[in-house]
Amino acid sequence: MNWFLIGGIVLIILIGFLGLFFWSSGAVNIDSEEKKDIERKTPEELVDELIEIEKEDLAELHREESETRGFR
Numbered sequence: 216m217n218w219f220l221i222g223g224i225v226l227i228i229l230i231g232f233l234g235l236f237f238w239s240s241g242a243v244n245i246d247s248e249e250k251k252d253i254e255r256k257t258p259e260e261l262v263d264e265l266i267e268i269e270k271e272d273l274a275e276l277h278r279e280e281s282e283t284r285g286f287r
Contacts, residue, residue, distance in 0.1 A: 253261065
């Protein structure tokens, strides 16, 4: 029973430090800024942006596949 209490306290402290880390690193503020940017865009702009990102990811995947084929 004593080990559960110590484990719980250590877990709470760890979660607290992780929360402070993300808060101080600005990750929470970046997320809220991105949310504001997304809210300003029209749905058509968001769809176009997602399509462009998917095209870039697909092109990168093809490049990686061609590089790995060259090593075989």
